[in-house]
Amino acid sequence: VKVPKLGLAGQVLTGITLLFLLITVAIGLVSAWNLDRQLTREFETKGTAIANSIANSSIELLLSRDGSSLQAMIDGFLDISGVGYVFVLDADDQIVVHTFAPQVPPSLVERASLHDDTEFIVATLDIPDLGTYVDVTAPILAGVAGAVHVGMNRAFIDAEVRSAVLLQSAILAGIFLISMALAYVHITRVAQPLVTLTAHANRVASAEHLRQMAGASADAVTGPDPAVTRIAAWAANEVGALAAAFQNMELELQRYIGNLRRAQQELEEYNRTLELKVSERTSELVFKNAELETTLDKLKQAQEQIVTQEKLASLGALTAGIAHEIKNPLNFINNFAQLSTELTTELADTVAKAGLPEDTAADVTDVIEMLKMNVQKINEHGKRADSIVRNMLTHSRKTKGEWTAVDLNALLNEYVGLAYHGMRGQDKEFNARIETAFDPEIKTITAIPQDLSRAFLNILTNACYALRDKAKKAGASYAPVLKVTTRSLGEQVEIRIRDNGTGIPDEVKARMFEPFFTTKPAGQGTGLGLSMTFDILVQAHRGKVDVDTAPGEFAEFIIVLPRSGGEAPAKS
Amino acid sequence: MFADLRFRGAAAVVTVVLTVWLLRAPLAGQGEVVLGMSAAFTGASAQLGLELYRGSMAYLAHVNATGGMNGVRLRIKAYDDAYDPNKAIMNSIRLIEQDQVFLLFNYVGTPTVTRVLPVLTRFSRQQMLLFFPFTGAEPQRAPPYNRYAYNLRASYRDETAELVNYFMVSNRRRIGIFYQIDAYGRSGWDGVRTALQNYGTQIAAEATYRRGAPYSTSMRAQVDILRKANVDAVIAIGAYAASAAFIRDAVDAGWDVPIANVSFVGSESMLQLLLKEGQAKNRDYTSRLVNSQVVPSYEDLSLPAVREYRALLDRYQPAPPEGFGDPSAPPTYSFVGFEGFLNAKMLVHILGGMGSAPDALQLRDRVEQIQDYDIGIAAPVSFSRERNQGLNTVYYTRVENGRFVPLTPGTKAP
Numbered sequence: 001v002k003v004p005k006l007g008l009a010g011q012v013l014t015g016i017t018l019l020f021l022l023i024t025v026a027i028g029l030v031s032a033w034n035l036d037r038q039l040t041r042e043f044e045t046k047g048t049a050i051a052n053s054i055a056n057s058s059i060e061l062l063l064s065r066d067g068s069s070l071q072a073m074i075d076g077f078l079d080i081s082g083v084g085y086v087f088v089l090d091a092d093d094q095i096v097v098h099t100f101a102p103q104v105p106p107s108l109v110e111r112a113s114l115h116d117d118t119e120f121i122v123a124t125l126d127i128p129d130l131g132t133y134v135d136v137t138a139p140i141l142a143g144v145a146g147a148v149h150v151g152m153n154r155a156f157i158d159a160e161v162r163s164a165v166l167l168q169s170a171i172l173a174g175i176f177l178i179s180m181a182l183a184y185v186h187i188t189r190v191a192q193p194l195v196t197l198t199a200h201a202n203r204v205a206s207a208e209h210l211r212q213m214a215g216a217s218a219d220a221v222t223g224p225d226p227a228v229t230r231i232a233a234w235a236a237n238e239v240g241a242l243a244a245a246f247q248n249m250e251l252e253l254q255r256y257i258g259n260l261r262r263a264q265q266e267l268e269e270y271n272r273t274l275e276l277k278v279s280e281r282t283s284e285l286v287f288k289n290a291e292l293e294t295t296l297d298k299l300k301q302a303q304e305q306i307v308t309q310e311k312l313a314s315l316g317a318l319t320a321g322i323a324h325e326i327k328n329p330l331n332f333i334n335n336f337a338q339l340s341t342e343l344t345t346e347l348a349d350t351v352a353k354a355g356l357p358e359d360t361a362a363d364v365t366d367v368i369e370m371l372k373m374n375v376q377k378i379n380e381h382g383k384r385a386d387s388i389v390r391n392m393l394t395h396s397r398k399t400k401g402e403w404t405a406v407d408l409n410a411l412l413n414e415y416v417g418l419a420y421h422g423m424r425g426q427d428k429e430f431n432a433r434i435e436t437a438f439d440p441e442i443k444t445i446t447a448i449p450q451d452l453s454r455a456f457l458n459i460l461t462n463a464c465y466a467l468r469d470k471a472k473k474a475g476a477s478y479a480p481v482l483k484v485t486t487r488s489l490g491e492q493v494e495i496r497i498r499d500n501g502t503g504i505p506d507e508v509k510a511r512m513f514e515p516f517f518t519t520k521p522a523g524q525g526t527g528l529g530l531s532m533t534f535d536i537l538v539q540a541h542r543g544k545v546d547v548d549t550a551p552g553e554f555a556e557f558i559i560v561l562p563r564s565g566g567e568a569p570a571k572s
Numbered sequence: 573m574f575a576d577l578r579f580r581g582a583a584a585v586v587t588v589v590l591t592v593w594l595l596r597a598p599l600a601g602q603g604e605v606v607l608g609m610s611a612a613f614t615g616a617s618a619q620l621g622l623e624l625y626r627g628s629m630a631y632l633a634h635v636n637a638t639g640g641m642n643g644v645r646l647r648i649k650a651y652d653d654a655y656d657p658n659k660a661i662m663n664s665i666r667l668i669e670q671d672q673v674f675l676l677f678n679y680v681g682t683p684t685v686t687r688v689l690p691v692l693t694r695f696s697r698q699q700m701l702l703f704f705p706f707t708g709a710e711p712q713r714a715p716p717y718n719r720y721a722y723n724l725r726a727s728y729r730d731e732t733a734e735l736v737n738y739f740m741v742s743n744r745r746r747i748g749i750f751y752q753i754d755a756y757g758r759s760g761w762d763g764v765r766t767a768l769q770n771y772g773t774q775i776a777a778e779a780t781y782r783r784g785a786p787y788s789t790s791m792r793a794q795v796d797i798l799r800k801a802n803v804d805a806v807i808a809i810g811a812y813a814a815s816a817a818f819i820r821d822a823v824d825a826g827w828d829v830p831i832a833n834v835s836f837v838g839s840e841s842m843l844q845l846l847l848k849e850g851q852a853k854n855r856d857y858t859s860r861l862v863n864s865q866v867v868p869s870y871e872d873l874s875l876p877a878v879r880e881y882r883a884l885l886d887r888y889q890p891a892p893p894e895g896f897g898d899p900s901a902p903p904t905y906s907f908v909g910f911e912g913f914l915n916a917k918m919l920v921h922i923l924g925g926m927g928s929a930p931d932a933l934q935l936r937d938r939v940e941q942i943q944d945y946d947i948g949i950a951a952p953v954s955f956s957r958e959r960n961q962g963l964n965t966v967y968y969t970r971v972e973n974g975r976f977v978p979l980t981p982g983t984k985a986p
Contacts, residue, residue, distance in 0.1 A: 066710035066729075067765075071758030072657070072686035079658075101753045101780040102794040 009187040016183060020176045027172070028165045035161045043082055043134045043152040044122050050077055050086075051120065051138035051150040058088060058148060059141050062096070070097045077150070084133050084153030087112075090146040105130060108149070118142055124154070131155045193231040193239045197246055200228050204250055305538075311514065319515055319528070323389040330386050337379035344372035391528055401448035403565055408445050408493060409438035409486055415453055416484055419460035423468060430468045432480035441488035446565030447541055455536040458529040459497050459557050460484075465520075466501025466555060473502075491563055498556035504549040512547075541565055604645035605923060605930060608667030610660050610688070611680035611706070613652035613896035616784050616813040619841040620908055621680045622897040624706050625650060627912025628678055629890035630881065630903070635920055637888070642928040646920065649673055650893040653684055655784065655811070660684035664691045668700055674932060676702040678915055682709035682728075682756030682836075683783065685721075692720035699932040703922075704915040706908070707836065708866065709759035713961055722939055723961040724918050724953070725866035725911060731834045732763030732807060734966040735864050736771065739805045744830070746776040748803030750794055750818050752810045753780035760809025760834055777801030781814050787845055791818040792825065799827050806831045812842035820849050823857050832862040839863045839969065839976055840906040847974055858971035862979065865967040867914060868949050869978050870905040877948025881905070881913040907969075907976070914947055918962065921945060 054074060061070045074086040078099055087098035093113040098104050105127045121137040133151035140146045203209055228250075232243035348368045351361060416434060423430050460482070467480035485496040504512065511517045513534040516527035537543045543561040611621030625648065632646045640646070649671050653659035660679070667673045668691075676692075679685050685705045689712055692700055702721040705712060708728035712721035739747055749764050751757030757780065765775055779794035795818065798806055806822075808815045808831055815837050822831065833842065846857040870878050882905060891899045903909065923930050926938050942962070944952040953962040968979035 066714065066759060067762035068682055068686060068709045068755040068759035069711045071753075072683060072711070072755035075657075075683065075754050076687070097758055099753055101782050103779050103797050 009184060009191045012187050013180060013183060016176075016180060020172070020179075024169055024172050024176075028169055031168055032161050032165050035164055036157060039157040039160055040134065040154075043154075043157060044136065046080070046082060047134055047136035047150045047152040048120055048122065048138070050080065050083060051136040051148050053077075054086060054088070054148045054150065055138040055140045059145050062088065062090060062140060062145050067097050074099060074148075082152050082156045083150060084130070084156070085151040086148065088140070088146060088148045089113075091144060093146075096146070111135075112149075125151070127151075190237070190239050193243060196227050196231060197239075197243060201246070204253070320393060323393045326385070327389050327393070330382060330389060334379060334382040334386055337375050337382050340375040341372060341379060344368050344375060348372070401450045403446055403448055405444040406447045406449045406452065408442050408447075408495070409440070411449065411453055412436075412438070412456060412484055412486065412495065415456045416460055416482070419457055419464055420482070422461065423464035427468060430464070430471065432464070432467050432471075432482050435481060435483040437483075437485040439486045439488045439493075442486055442493050445493055445561060445563045447561070448536075448565075451536045451540055455533040456495075456497075458533045459559075462529070463497060463499035463501065463555070466499050466503070468501075470501045470552075489560070492560050493563060495559040495561070496556055497559070498554060500554045502555075503551040503553050504547065504555050505551045509547060509549060537561070604647050605641070606671060606673045607646065607648045607675060607677040607703075607919070608664070608671060608673030609648050609650040609676070609678045610653045610663035610667065610684070611650065611678060612655040612684075613650070613893055615654040615656075616786050617655045617681065617811045617838070618897070619812065620706060620836070620838045621652070622892045623838070623840075623903075623906050623908035624678050624680060624912035624915070625893055626890045626903045627881070627885070627906075627909035627914075628916035629912075630884040630888050630909075631913050631916035631920065633888040633890055634884045641920055641924050644923075644928055644930075646923075648677065648893075652893075652896060655681050655684060657683045657687035660688050661691055664688045668695050674930065675935065676700065677704065677919065678912060679705040680707070681705075682707040682711075682759050683754040685709065686711045686755040689717040689720060692717070696720065699935060701932075701935055703919055706911065707756065707759075708763075708834065709755060710762070711755070718960045719936075721960060722955065724915055724963055725835070725961075726964050726966050727763075727961060728760045728809070728834055728836075729763040729766065730964055731864040731866065731966050732760055732809075733767040733770075734968070735807050735832045735834070735862070736764060736767035738832070738862065738968060739807075739830070740771055742805075742830075744804035745771075745773060746802065746804045747773075748777040748779070748798040748801055748806045749775050750779050750781075750791075750798065750806055750808040750810065750815075750831075752783050752814065754783045756783075756836065757809045760807070764807050764809075776803045781810065781818075783811070785811075785814045785817065787813040787817050787820075789814065789817050791821040794818060795822045795825050795827060799825070799829075803829065805829060808833050808837070810837060812838040812845065816842045816845040816849075819846060819857055819861065823855065823860075824853075828860065830860045830862060832864065834864050835866045835907065835911075837863065838906075838908050839865070840904070840908070843971060843974070843976065858974075861971050863969045863976065865907050865969055865976075866963065866965070867907055867911045868951075868965075868967050869969060869976060870907065870910045871975070872978065875949050877914060877917070878910070880917075880948060881910050884913070885909065914949070917947060918945075918953060921947075 054077060057073065058070055061073065070088060074088065074097055077083055077086055085099045087095050087100070087104065087108070089112050090096045095104055095109070095112060107125070107127055111125075118139055120139075121135075123135050123137075125133050125135045127133055132154040134154060136150045136152070138148050138150070140148055228243050228247055232240055232247060234240065348365060351364050351368060355361070356364060413436060416436065420432065420434060463482055467482060471478055471480050481498075481500050483496075483498045485494075485498070487494040487496075508519060513530050514527075515531040517531075518527035518529075534545060537545050537559055541561050542565075543559060546558040546560075547555065548558060549555040609625065611624060612618050613621045613625075628648065632648065635641050636645050649667060651663040651666065653663050660681075664676060667676065676688075679688065679702060685702070685707050686709060688702070692702055693716070696719075700720070702712065704722065704724040706725075708725060708731055710727065710729065711717050713723060713727055736747065739745075747764065747768060749761055751761050761775070761778070768774055777798050777800075779797040781789070781791065781794060791814070799822075806818075806829055808818060810818065810833070815831075815833050819831055819842075822829065833839070843858065846861075849855075850857045868875055868878065870881060872878050873882075885903050885905065889902060922935075922939055922942060925941070926934065930938075939955050940957055942953060942955045944954055947953050951963055951965045955962055969976040970979045971977075
């Protein structure tokens, strides 16, 4: 913003000047008109009075004395301001005294006779070479002695008016000059600070200054301009208030600009780090996602396990019920089958004793023999059913064993041998290498040793079966290995039982913990071994059982048990 | 304290005034008689006042130097009025009230004297009289003021009548008049008009000028006015500077007309201006001049008063009034100076008859006793109750070889 050249002072002073000129001209005109009117009236009055005075005092002089006395008298009137001329006519209208030089104007000579004998005549005359006069004619002695003319010079009026108006204008001009000086001083006192403020504002508004301000930290805000401070302190008026307001505004501006600057810096910094953060977040998300997926998998697994557990549990309960119901009729079957065998023997003896024809005796003996065989078959299979029922009852029976400290390594070692030799008892050709790696750190864990040993034996026996089956198919090149490893995991222990046997197909793996599921030929397995094992390890001992396998290659049972034997032994 | 001082001062002034008042008569008787004079010592008519004063002082110095008048010294207390009536009035009052003059003497000029006359009326109780004013105007010769003034010289009426006679005899009947537009000029104008009326004619044309006009003033307008009226002769009633200017412009305009001046003009002063002008322009400005005088020519050595005047002037070399004129310039003979001389001589003769302690209240009676006094110019002086003008004789003069010479009446105008 540029301060205009004319400025506040210039505008105000120009305004005052114009106003003054207007006032001066107006007052001058009015005064001139007024004065002219008044002086003209006064002139007429004065002229009349003088003419009257001369007329009265010139009677005797005019009638009886010489001209010099009259001349001396009228000369005296010339001293009166405004009186331009006086002349006196005698009774014959001859001019006897006058005050003209170098001569009486011819126009007045002509006018000399034009007078009334009784009345005063006031006329305004333009006399060539002399000017304009207010001519007053007064009769002397009612006209019989003559008449007197008094000429009041209008130039005097004009001069008076001129000087009065000039004086008035001079006074006005004086007042005006003083006013202008005062106005100038005052306006300057107002305008100069405004100019300073404007300059300062321009400076403040300049890009340079804004940059400076923006560059300055909030604490290092440049102090207010000393000139502006001076104005604020010195001018106890609106300008001072303006300066103070300006200072406040400037400080605010500086603060705002500082804030803006900081905000901008923050924004830049944020922009700079945003990508990093996004990538961080993204990787976090990916990680979380993976975790979630893992968790989901685990959940699915857990769900499957739970489903499986529930299924197994309900199946177990069902099985126990069925077994219990079947046990009594089965006892009858077995008992009567036993009895029936003894009866056939007695029958045979009787027949033999009874001596019956040969043929008949032979036929009867044959039938009896066949009958005895049938009953023996019934007994044999009854016993077998009884065995199954007992197993089932054992499986479903609530554990009665005691929780106690168990040397896990020793327990395993004992049952590995038991299982291996059990298998060699069934099949002499079976041979396998037993590898054990027991972690001595394990020492003892709290468990129910009868249950735990049954569970291990089931797994170890299955492993031996797998090795035997694969050995039968694979031939001599195959080296069956059963490997048992323990490892202390702090509050838990890990047991790995691995065989490089036939492995477990997926469909089998999915169902192998179900009761009555078995891969063995009918009559060889009850399908309750792994189901029972699962119950013992997972439900009773609150452990975990995982199976890792590759069909045709290997199968590994990974069992993790808490050292404490589960949180609540009562639960079982 | 100041009030006290002021009181004492006032008391002192009152005492002095009373003392002076009481001692006034004895003082006059014992020591000197003071004559109050107000005249033009500066301005366009200064030479008149100065010449008149020096002429009078030539005689008074002689009287004082020869034992005084009955042992009484005579002194002139003079003030300058510059030919201004108002100043003349103020001077008169000052002379009467402050200077306690015995009488007023040797006033110069018609407008001044005309205005001073009422002052005399005011102081009539103490018989304040004006003696021998240097003017021929009528007011102090006619009622009511003739009782307060005594004139020695002939009046303008006398002079103008003689001049009109002179021109009529010369068969110049169209008379124009150039005059100072004031009481003096009007007095001359009145005289000319009256004289012409006796011849059954009128003033053919008139032109005026303002009092105090210096020699440098152009009078061409006045010359043109009169010339256009085709006048045969001009009578000028003016002061020497203005009249000389008129004559100069008339001659310069090539207007060959006789121009007459009255005694008041101060012939020598006018002549001096015209001779100087003539020398500068190598032209004769004086050949057609006629000047009327109220005293005989100081060149006429046949007259005892002329001889006495010249002798006393040469002897006493009277200085101009203090502070005026040029004291180093020796006085020269002049009509005005001679008139002053005669005024003084006449006054001394009057006062001399009143003993060593003249009483103002008896002055009028003393004057009116004067009958056929021979003042030394072959014209007796008489005063009476009806006659307050001592002389009536008018003398014509013309310029010859740069000086005024008598002109015999009845001879043809130059």
